[in-house]
Amino acid sequence: IRTSRVSFPGSFTAECARQHTLKILFTMPIDWETKLSASARRRPTNALKELCAPLLHKKGMVLLGGGLPSAQAFPFTKISAEFTDGVKVSLSEGKGLLSALQYNAGGVAPLREWASKLIAAKVKPLCEDWEVTLTAGSSDAIEKMFGLLVDEGDVVFTEDHTYSAALSNIRGYGGVAWGVAADHEGVLPAAFEEEIERAKKQGKTIKALYVVPIGANPSGAVMSPGRCKELYDIAKKHNLIVLEDCAYDWLQYTPDRKSKDVPGLRFGGFLPYDSDSRVIRLDTVSKFIAPGLRTGWLTGPKPFVRHFSKLSNLSTHCGSAISQSMVLSLLQQWGEEGLQAHIEKLQRMYQTRRNIVADAFDQHLKGLADWRVPDAGMFFWLRPKSLEAEKKDSRSLIPILLKHNVLVVPGGIFKAEGSDAPSPWLRLAFSYATDDDLKKGVEKLALVLKESAVASEEKEKASSS
Template identity: 35%
Template sequence: MMNVVTAAAEAPKFADLTHHLAPEVLVRKTNPLKDIIRISWENPHLVSLANGDPHHSLYPIRRVEYEVASAADEDPVSAWRSLGASAPTQLLTSSRDADSPRLHQASLAYGHGVGLPDALRTVTALNNAYHTAPHHVATMTLGNADAITKVFRMLGSAGDYFLADEFTFGPMPIAAEAHGVKWVPVRIDSGGIIPKELERILANWDSRRGKRPHVLYAVPCGQNPTGSTLSLERRKRIYEISQKYDLIIVEDDPYYFLQYDPPSTEAHSTQTQKPFPVSFLSLDVDGRVIRIDSFSKIMAPGLRLGWITSQPAFQQHLVRFIDLSSQQPSGFPQALVSLLLDGWGLAGFDRWVRSLRLDYQRRRDFLLGLFQREVAPGGLASVDVPEAGMFLWVRVHLEKHPRFTRKAEEVVEGGRTNARELMQELFEACIRGGLLIVPATVFVLPTETGYEEEGSVHIDDRSNFLRATFAGSEETMAAGMPILGKVLKEFFADPSTARIDATSTVA
């Protein structure tokens, strides 16, 4: 398998997209000592008196053992959960006394910003198995949040505009705002980003605002919070638009492996699941897609491990940033995922993620069943069935509330109704009832006004949603849905519900 250096050398000539880089990135220098580590990795025959690593014989860790689930069965997640202590396992060992102690030593030593060679080979193998991107290269990261903030920093500077879904996981846009990036919302529906809305914004951009947006941040599968998944048709159209208007697509895809079939009363099987979707990365011929993956949703979030896949020209700037900031991720999780893929093999990894999606599909269907029984009969809320991810996006039919009103015509700021205020009241009512659930207002992309199409409905008037997760236990879901049904019934029945303190916030 080719390493990152070989991949970069053999890559075709991607489009020159360096004009998308932030000014601070272009002047950032290479960490010279980290570059020496790179030289030693690429030339292991060299006698090195260069690096100041403590000698590996002085590391007070001789052996690390990881007992992990076996992935030999067709449905390993089910066996892992149901059999408890009797579930079959594999023992993975990292040891300085092994026949080949290289990985153990490397996981404890100083490293290079790109990541451990073994970990890079592991994620490159996953990229090759699930995507078509033979000339893109991988860089290890401290999970998705670290990757996203570094990519935003690489691409954005004060006064730049980025595009994103109008409802977006809040911490991500905040990360870019800190260094002066402004956000432009793109209208979405149950199928995700609406391509014609994306093109409308770009085609009608008023240059008096500043430069036209040059980055699109997208979560194409099981989008958080809406649960929407882009169809292949939409992905192709969005990529065409990105070529036409010279966009970089930041493809944040933590839920890629959690894809679901439609609800069914029949037994599900890993053998009959729909295929994994075609990613933006697989469509990328220009090198304009920067893909972000994570082990958080398929292994454990505490590993704090993921990877960025990009064209080589972007990687060198990412590595410079990493080597002068967080440095490479901890060696232990990098060693673990390397040992895990060696132990499971690609076939075992595929069985695990397919089994995992089966388990989450059961959870999704369980929560949907509870919703249909406890909430839907009242006609006060409804849901679309998510094809991926971990969330139900619950539409609250506020137009049925006895205090739902439209604002006076002379009010020009914000929405034309009191939907936002009512949703805040409902959120507080849920808390009083014993349920914590997240209102859509938390996910509204922070932005300036003036991007809406004339005559369109304001985002405040379309924030009549709640986000509920099916990632938790069945006991939690079974306790939560009856509370939601009861609170909704009482909230809609009592027109005199006390208004909440406007200063209250979501914890």
């Protein structure tokens, strides 16, 4: 970090300068070439696309270069959809259909512009060196992101339990998903510092912090602005990249279960504190429109986005332009007011389901388990006391629950490296089942946990006698 005195022209006189010592802190931008994986540094650009793409729409150009199918070969004249609120969108020959059906480097530009405006207005990145690129949904973006960053043995810090697909991709590229203790706000700063020092002492290459800051999967944790700032400062101190997976920002709820209010459209995360361009943010329409559209966007420093786009141009071409065009048409017809109304509708629906499960837990699971009521996301994170007491893994309960036709996910699926202790946790989704099934599911879970508690007590008595 360096400081510099600044001079101002005009009415800001030398006398003013003597009375007010002004300093601006400059932070050196991150050297992305040192952060990229070896494969990312080796990967050449798509030379064919670099040559042809800028010339496709040049007036008078005879296109004998790219292997583009003739638009006359496309068997579509119109693609349309009608939404539950009555909004209708369509693509036809005069309204973007042909370009959406063709190869499309970079995706649908107006959707990218829409996402950029949303990020600028609602997320408010602190740094200026950022841009947006479209993705084929967050799962594909996560795989690409870790492929661009992780080499064999590199450490990516995560919550001690985190999104299983992220773990699989980190491990798949030879990295270490290094778990850090967490609470209801996610990663604990003191534990983060401690694990960084432990990894350094072991001679590890530490690369990044991966988090789901709002409605963490599986824990449901919500990071406060203060927690995000504290973790960012630690990451900056140790020159780590921050990877934030923001799929659940759209699904936030009021803590008071008696309230009918919902938060509406608001965003959290690390970009508002990113003073030196080390944060990469993922967004997706999967949770607020539909996952089958496979549409999302990545916001990050321009050097990283260029490498991400290079990889996309050699693989998925930024996703389906048909999906992106339909999403864009819907968002344009909604406008900001319509989007806000849609988000509030979703939040009311999921908040009601969350409350149903929370009330059922209060009724049936007191004394049998510990849990927190989530303020975002789709999941309850439950710890049966019988498993914790016996230091047993929650996988032991899954066959019993399946006999009762109840499917929950054992915590071990989400467990990062760092501890050999079994995971007693269970993840329960409240997003999909009907209200009645949510109640029935909790009742059946309570029955199984009671049986587990009795067995645990009998085992303890036998061992003490």
